[in-house]
Amino acid sequence: MASSVPVLLLLCLAAVASAQLSSTFYDTSCPNALSTIKSAVTAAVNKENRMGASLLRLHFHDCFVQGCDASVLLNDTATFTGEQTALPNAGSIRGFGVIDSIKAQVEAICPQTVSCADILAVAARDSVVALGGPSWTVPLGRRDSTTASLSLANSDLPPPFFNLSQLVTAFSNKGLSTTEMVTLSGAHTIGQAQCKNFRDHIYNDTDINAAFATSLKANCPRPTGSGDANLAPLDTTTPYTFDNAYYKNLLNQKGLLHSDQELFNGGSTDNTVRNFASNSASFGSAFAAAMVKMGNLSPLTGSQGQIRLTCSKVN
Structure with a gap:
């Protein structure tokens, strides 16, 4: 019996970790968040079909570096070099203006409530749906990082020449x-x-x-x-x-x-x-x-990180 205790403990810890994100996270604090994001994404994709792929890629390139924490959106600062100039990103990741616009719209209805990381996750789903793909329920409650990593972006994002x-x-x-x-x-x-x-x-x-x-x-x-x-x-x-x-x-x-x-x-x-x-x-x-599953990669939750007021910079 004693040997089963660690296994049970691991299962409990796993349950706690997965429970940190919830599809109902904004139901009370910002009930119109998801509909606001969806409308903005649909409009952006209708304006330029390619934008759907760009928003989906932003979420992927975010999650593979430090976890799904919106680090990819941070501009360079005096204290760190962000991820946008990394080899897999330089001159190719796009859609920042659309995310900024969505963030501004959400801030207008729910100040400092909805994270940029969650906006990326929802926008990715809505982009796929807008282009005829499947839908899924997005677990929410991610918070935003206060730093980014050029080195991790260069090492963790798989390049197009990989076997x-x-x-x-x-x-x-x-x-x-x-x-x-x-x-x-x-x-x-x-x-x-x-x-x-x-x-x-x-x-x-x-x-x-x-x-x-x-x-x-x-x-x-x-x-x-x-x-x-x-x-x-x-x-x-x-x-x-x-x-x-x-x-x-x-x-x-x-x-x-x-x-x-x-x-x-x-x-x-x-x-x-x-x-x-x-x-x-x-x-x-x-x-x-x-x-x-990808959207659950190492999210910041609870009191970790922050809810950025502007997605491109730390508060």
Whole structure:
């Protein structure tokens, strides 16, 4: 019996940790918070379809560095260098203006109540829904960090040149399984990537459809530095619809990034890709569950951190 006590204790601690976030967190303190965020996200995505992918990516890039604490939104200060100039972020993460606008609208109805971290989590969900994807209930109650980490952003965010083993490790380090890694990669069914991030794949890799590679080369010339910022859709089939076409593309060797095609390249994740490619409902439910789990990465709660008045700076 004695040996079961630590196990029981761990289970209790796990329950306490998961209970720190609650879907009803703002029901009393700011009952119109979620509807305000949803309206703003829907308007932003209707204005520019690409914004849905950008807001989803902001949440991902936030959670993988220090946990889901809105650290990615902090501008550089005299005391720390933020995450926005890290290699995976520089010149590519966007949507800050939309988040600032949402924060201002929420502040107007509920001063210093709703965190920037929660806004990112809800905006990610609402972006997916706005583009035809699944919905999920977002646990709330995150608080905002008072610092950010350039070094962690450089080390913890998986770059587009990672191979399968490196991707598995990067997600495992965050407590996410290999299947959840494949699932969350499905976010690339929307959005665009810069030429500098897929140039090596279209010129040097063999696991790519030849006609697909050729179609991309005109907009992504060979000399490094030429056309680096030129964009191509991560999913050429339905670039502005959140669906399972990303996985169908992988079956045809039409993954835009090296890291995308690594998910279907004779390795351990091939069957998961096949499943999601053939079963849209399976992907949708798996994605919703994986997003909730990712959104639970090391949140600040209770008296930790703060509720920032402006998302780009500490109070």
